Amino acid sequence: MRQTAFVLLGTCVLATTMAAQSGSAPCLLVLSKGDHTLAIVDPATLKAVARMPSGPDPHEVIASSDGKLAFISNYGGGTYNTITPVDLMAHQSLKPIDLGPLRGPHGLAFIGSKLWFTAEVAKAIGSYDPSTKQVDWILGTGQNRTHMVMVNPDLSRIVTTNVASATISIIDRVSVPGPNNSKRVDWNETVVPVGRGAEGFDISPDAREIWVANAQDGTISVVDSEKKAVVATIAANVNGANRLKFTPDGKLVLVSLIKSPDVVVLNARDRTEAKRIPVGHGAEGMLMDPDGARAFVSATPDDYVAVIDLKNLTVTGRIDAGKQPDGLAWVRAQ
Numbered sequence: 321m322r323q324t325a326f327v328l329l330g331t332c333v334l335a336t337t338m339a340a341q342s343g344s345a346p347c348l349l350v351l352s353k354g355d356h357t358l359a360i361v362d363p364a365t366l367k368a369v370a371r372m373p374s375g376p377d378p379h380e381v382i383a384s385s386d387g388k389l390a391f392i393s394n395y396g397g398g399t400y401n402t403i404t405p406v407d408l409m410a411h412q413s414l415k416p417i418d419l420g421p422l423r424g425p426h427g428l429a430f431i432g433s434k435l436w437f438t439a440e441v442a443k444a445i446g447s448y449d450p451s452t453k454q455v456d457w458i459l460g461t462g463q464n465r466t467h468m469v470m471v472n473p474d475l476s477r478i479v480t481t482n483v484a485s486a487t488i489s490i491i492d493r494v495s496v497p498g499p500n501n502s503k504r505v506d507w508n509e510t511v512v513p514v515g516r517g518a519e520g521f522d523i524s525p526d527a528r529e530i531w532v533a534n535a536q537d538g539t540i541s542v543v544d545s546e547k548k549a550v551v552a553t554i555a556a557n558v559n560g561a562n563r564l565k566f567t568p569d570g571k572l573v574l575v576s577l578i579k580s581p582d583v584v585v586l587n588a589r590d591r592t593e594a595k596r597i598p599v600g601h602g603a604e605g606m607l608m609d610p611d612g613a614r615a616f617v618s619a620t621p622d623d624y625v626a627v628i629d630l631k632n633l634t635v636t637g638r639i640d641a642g643k644q645p646d647g648l649a650w651v652r653a654q
Contacts, residue, residue: 347651348616349390350625351378351605354643358392358406360651363609363616366627366639373413375404380605380647382428382435383408387651389450391417391428391435398424398441403448408651419455422446427469427480438466438480445469445480445491459507461489467519478507479530481518488512488521488532490548510548514541520563520606524588525570533561533575540564540575542591554591558584563606565615567630574628576603576617583617583626585633595633599626607648618645 379395402416424440463482498504515534530543538559542552582596600619627637
């Protein structure tokens, strides 16, 4: 069984390497909160080719740029303070990263050869350098339950949602005077009030808007990226919203709901509802196929990942990746 899994994973990794120039991402990572595992899934066959321990209460996962490592946030509702690295080639979990007082790690991003993370209890975000195995930067947001994070590829901006404060933080990198006429990097935070329970969010492909799903209000806040202000509030009836994602072409927005059978689909241009797609008894993690053909949605209460055809807006498949699936990520080769 181990040998078979290794061969299948090798095929997936080979496909990743061959597809690197086209920017595709043929390996899918799926977390199981119930089994405490990370599964590597072949998205062509929708079959798990390998599974490995994830550490306690896994919520979010991200892969390193070279596709060799994955990092898993061990959330624990703020109880835990570790991130579990996984060697994707050897199928082995590595020694957990001890974040010390930075408790409640959740949202993750891997940009600029570093791992970026949120720490809810500490009301902070930070970066971890895998080469030195050190947390090398911390910034306090001053907001409650800093939960999800996105980092611009050029490191010019960081955006977080702050669930209990009903805000998002837009944090811009700036250059300020240093000693002896030098310059140093600093960060300016703009706190933007949105709706109650602000959690899932995404930035439009043209980077002009930030859409934030407000779980308690059932609304979506549309934030102008340049003005750093809410320019529209959509009465989208998305109570219990967990994740929000744009399709790669920017035409549609999908919202997963924790305690609803449907994934809500909105037209991004006119901000109206296009459809509700039944996926089970609720949904959490969500990920778009880079080619825009499919969306993968963790139907957490039903123990599978639903595969949505984005052309027909129907469920066309399921992935068995363990009990209570949640966080999803692509393994990309570069």
